[in-house]
Amino acid sequence: MVFNPLQEKGIPLEKQLRNWSELNVKPYDKETVHPYSRCRGIAANGVEVEAMMFSHQMARNTIDPKIKQQLAMVRRVEAQQQKAINWLIPGDESTLEVTIGYEQVAVDLTSCIAKLEPDPYLRQVYEFGLLEDFDHLYRYANLYDLLDGRRAEKLVGELTEIMPGRPTIFEHRHPHDEIRRPMTALAADPQSILNAMMVMSAEQQTMNFYNTIGNRFQEPLARGLYLEIAEIEEQHVSHYESILDPSCTWIENLLLHELTECWMYYSFMEEEPDPRVKALYETHLAMEIEHLQIAAELMRTVEKRDPEQLLPKSLKPNLTFKENKAYVREVLAKQVDLTADGADFVPITDLPSGHRYFDYQRAVNGDQVPSEQVIEEMRGKGREYRLETEGPHPVEALRLDEDGRKGSKLAYHEVAAE
Known part of the structure; x- marks a missing residue:
């Protein structure tokens, strides 16, 4: 089923405000929630935070008081949606x-x-980042076992495997190597624009979350791991935001933000099994249809442009959470040894010895790397947490031997040397 949000009837803006009791929703039960229900909520939160912050930035760069008022009204509703x-x-x-x-x-x-x-x-941009977040899941799952003595398979529902990706220690790259080639919004497939907006928003919120809560731990190792991975998330935001079209106007970007929210809520309400949360997504979609139409009218009146030339004729509910085990394994097997050289992705062995990557590695990694220490401490206790439901690791050098060794730093050197 497809729909065109410009042709649908949303909730009038003046009727979108909710009271505190409506916003202070009953939380899910962490023991029974479906893992992908948790995931949809986290992703939606990230998109709403991005929508609010973009609106604030646009307001700071807008002189027209009527546009500022319009932004403020929509933004207040977006803030309520986020809560x-x-x-x-x-x-x-x-x-x-x-x-x-x-x-x-x-x-x-x-x-x-x-x-x-x-x-x-x-x-390729997405697959490159995927392998790094996959490794972060493995590091945090081991920290969870180390600190709490609990195993992460209950949280992920065995829907996502947990094992080494591109080792975090090797993800630290010079900032110049995080800038990718941008798309052109008018020439790009509309799906490409939605994809970039969605992933950039999710990665940005992950960065925000780690920046905020990483110092709440008492254990130095936990604080160190959050600090290290928060820096990678900042790299990822640079990585993903750089593929967006930098020539888009503020109003174009506003329109694309609202379109992304329509796509997300339409997709999420189609697959959400919890009736209460599904109803929340349906309500938010009706609100976002109105927000999109407001942005479209702003483009018509201020820029004298037709928004339909920028927007797709219809949206599909194709933003889905489902098992991707075989796909992740395939990407791992083919791309684990890649790094970045400018806007390109190359095997680490292709970098010359004097490349800025190595200087940056020496500067930030020093003699202690938290992501490596977590695994070393787990192995010191005679265990390393993995959830390999589909068989041994697809990269031989990242497999555990009979003594539980290998798996990250040493193995990656072996991969790079092949």
């Missing part, structure tokens, strides 16, 4: 448990986006 979504997370779900949800989002959302992406270069 209703984010308040679904229960207070008894620990920071580490929420974190593992964030990384499951990163793995399965990016996998979905990569498979939807029609442009080969952009697909």
Whole structure:
């Protein structure tokens, strides 16, 4: 089923405000929630935060007081939407448990986006980031076992495997190597624009989350791991935002933000099994239809342009959370040894010895790397947590031997040397 949000009837803006009781929603039960219901909520929260912050930035760069007022009104509703979504997370779900949800989002959302992406270069951008978030899930799952003595398969529902990706220690790259080639919005497939907006928003919120809560742990190792991975998430935001069209006007970008929210809520309401949360997504979709139409009218009146020339004729509910085990394994087997050189992705062995990558590695990694220490401490206790439901790791050098060794730093050197 497809629909065109410009031709649908939404909730009038003046009727969209909700009271505190309506926004202070009943949280889900962390023991019974479907892992992908948790994931949809995390992703939606990220998109709403991006919508609010973009609106604030647009307001700071707008002189027309009427446009500022319009932005402020829509933004207030977006802020309410964000609260209703984010308040679904229960207070008894620990920071580490929420974190593992964030990384499951990163793995399965990016996998979905990569498979939807029609442009080969952009697909490579997503697959490159995918392998890094996949490794983050493995590191946090081991920290969860180390600190709480609990195993992450209950949280991910065995829908997502947990094992090494591109080792985090090797993900730290010079900032100049995080800038990708941008698309052109008017020439790009509309699906490419939706894909980029969605993943950039999710990665940005992951960065925000780690930046905020990473210092709440008492254990130095946990604080170090969040610090290290938060820096990678900042790289990922640079990575994904750089594929967006930098020539788009503020109003164009506003229109595309609202379109992304329509697509997301339409997709999520189609697959959400919890009737209460499904109803929330339906309500938010009706609100976003109105927001999109307001942005479209702003484009007509201010820029004298037809928004339908920029927007797709219809939206499909194809933003789905589902198992991607075989796909992730395939990408791992083919791309684990890649790094970035400018806007291109190359095997690490192709970098010359004097490349800035190596200087940056020496500067930030020093003699202690938290993502490696977590695994070393687990092995010191005689265990390393993995969830390999589909067989041994697809990269031989990243498999565990009989003594539980290999798996990250040493193995990646072996992969790079092949």
